Amino acid sequence: MNLNDYQEKIEASKIKRSLDEHISELLELFVDLADLNFISFYKFDYEYNVFDYEYTINNHGEIIEKPENTNKKYKIKIKKNRVIYGYILLNKRIKSKKVLKRLLNKIRNHFHKQRQIEKSLYDADSSFNIYLVYEENLKNFCENLKSGLKVLFNTDVISTKEITLYSKELKSKDKKHIIIYLVDGQEKIVQDEDIIKNLNELIIVIGPNDHRISMYCGKLGIENYISINEFKAENIKNIVLDTRKQLLTKNRYGNKIIGLTGISGGIGTTTISMNACDLLAKNIPDKNILYIDLTNTKAISNLFLEENPLPEKTIIDLINSSEFNIESNLDNGLIKKRENFYCITGIQKHIDKEYIEKDVFIEKLLEYISSSSDYFNFIVIDLGEADASNLKSTLYDVVNDLWIVTEMSLPHISKLKTFYSLLKRAGLKDKTSFIVNRFDSQNAISISDATSILNMNDDEKKLFNDMKIPNDYQDLGQCWNYCKLATEYAKNSLFVKKLDSILENKGFYKKEEKSETKNSLFSFFKKSE
Structure with a gap:
């Protein structure tokens, strides 16, 4: 997001608040x-x-x-x-x-x-285009489907006989695309075979109930073939929703910006953020990782990442000093933890809390994030305790993924209910996930009780089961006392194993399975060398 985009969003947000009041x-x-x-x-x-x-x-x-x-x-x-x-x-x-x-x-x-204001506010960050490629005799069907999809997904739907007319748009990294072919035979798919093979997009084919066409589409890697006789709009909707997370987490550089915020202080947001960055750096050595501490209380990340209780430079100095440049930034608050792991530690003085909320700082911060996105493949922003401040509300919009850290206690879930409701009203539900920290703590309420309090539907309930971290107080307590990352000094702890599993399940990296030599029943017959 550049400065002009930010200013336009501020104006649109004011109009939306006024409409909400009216x-x-x-x-x-x-x-x-x-x-x-x-x-x-x-x-x-x-x-x-x-x-x-x-x-x-x-x-x-x-x-x-x-x-x-x-x-x-x-x-x-x-x-x-x-x-x-x-x-x-x-x-x-x-x-x-x-x-x-x-x-x-x-x-x-x-x-x-x-609704029009919400479209201008949120669609630019997370929208995708739908292309309908049709044959002449299916034109009426195409027009009806087009109007239905516009209402269903609140996005741009383009109808065309030739997808090649939009090759430039399809190569763009700004958005993801869904291509739906409407055919009455195999000819159109054969004609576009080379194009389809080179498209890294979601492709759906709606055609006759013909097993040969379906098989041919499968050979081209098209997994979704729908018979036109059995067609329902819900079929397409379910396919798109199943892949929506992948469609919406691609920013202009193909990189990822992740924001973490805790439903209260001391809930483990900083611990999870720092250790997640270290795991990313270790498991993807060819990718560059940046950790940004934007907590609005006195930061502690400098103790773990910089091993310096009184850093001379912090995020204030870095953002104010210059634009993004690795070499000069290293003298102004950017810390090099490892070859591919950099960090920016947070504020150290209470008076700085007011400064980071000012528009001038937010504008410079957005410019810095935008510039650094071209170099860093992952930017992890530690947002501290969740609130609706100017700084954090802006960054909730900017990030690709927003992870909310909570515990399974009634006070935390009650506070989460209010905050999650605000995020949904702001159109941020699709980028939101939950990390349930210390889920097995004594007196923790059940997942079903929590989702009931939050008034969640079945799709949302799954969010609570995806990222649960056990209460590993012994290992983490020792690391905390000595200001050490668990990923370095408690590598085999439950916390590290679970966090590692979460990142792998999210698709950030995939570990190669180590092949173990198994001794068979007849291994003793092997000749000795």
């Missing part, structure tokens, strides 16, 4: 005019085809807790043309009045404006 005021007015006790709003999530609970407003204009289930509730769907924005839930039936109809129409218009 929508709340209109819903409050609706409660009064319809003589209701409360009104609840559920926002439609077009990517997962579910309605997510947002908030409830009572007849005093206050935001209240989600009401308990009552016997009778009534829904009014909020949509304009074919686009669904959500629905409002009422506690009783209301009479049809002109004033309520006009008010609902105004509410619809505001939601329409809100």
Whole structure:
């Protein structure tokens, strides 16, 4: 993100906040005019085809807790043309009045404006294009599918008879692409065979129920063939959602920026961040890793990575001093831990906390991250405790992946519920994952209880099982006391093994399986040499 993009996002964010306030005021007015006790709003999530609970407003204009289930509730769907924005839930039936109809129409218009702003805010960072390559006799089918996909994925859909017309766009690293072929025979696939072989994109073919065409597509590496007779939009939706994480984690340099934030202080965010960087550096020696400490309390990363309790230079000096340049930066706060592992340690003075929240620092930081992305394959940003400050809200948008560190205690999960709700409203759900630290601690609540409190759907529940780290207090306690990385001084600890497994499962690296020589039952018959 460059400076102009950042300024445009700031302006768009202001407009969105204003629209959010207007929508709340209109819903409050609706409660009064319809003589209701409360009104609840559920926002439609077009990517997962579910309605997510947002908030409830009572007849005093206050935001209240989600009401308990009552016997009778009534829904009014909020949509304009074919686009669904959500629905409002009422506690009783209301009479049809002109004033309520006009008010609902105004509410619809505001939601329409809100959606357009959200598209400009979030799609540029994480969007993908869909190309429909069709044959002439399937043109009508193509047009119907095109309008449906636009609504389903809120993204650009381009229809064409020749995919070669878009070869320049397909080579771009800025976005990922989904290519859907609509065919009534094998000829079009044969014609584009060389193109298909060289495309590193998700390709789907919709065609006749013909086993030969399906087999031919399989030989070209096309895994998704859908019979046109059995076609449903949900088929494509499920395929795309299954691969969506891969589609959205590619930035302009093909590199990755990961942000980690803890739901509270002392939860292990810095420990996980530093050790994850060390594992990445060791397991991918041909890739460059950068760790950035952006915690807004006195940093401790310098003790582990720099082995210096009082560093002369910190992130403030580095970002203010110059643009990205390895050699000059090493004199101004950039630390070289190893040949491919660099780090920038955090603030040391409380007064610096106010400075890193200023626009001038944020602008310089974004420029530095943008420039350094051309050199570093992985940038891991330690964001400290989760909050909605100016600095952190900006970086939540910038990162490709956002990992939230939590523990399985009721206070942590309650706080996580509020924070995760904010991220979903900001359109950041797809880049968000959870690291459940010390999941096996005494008195920890269960995964099912946590997901129930968070009001998660089935897809979201999986996030809690992917990245769980055990309570390895003995090994980590020793490393902490001596300010040593666990990856260096407790290599066989449960913590390191699990963190290593998480990074490997995420696809950041793959270890070669060591072939072990197994003694067979008849090994004693081998001739001695």
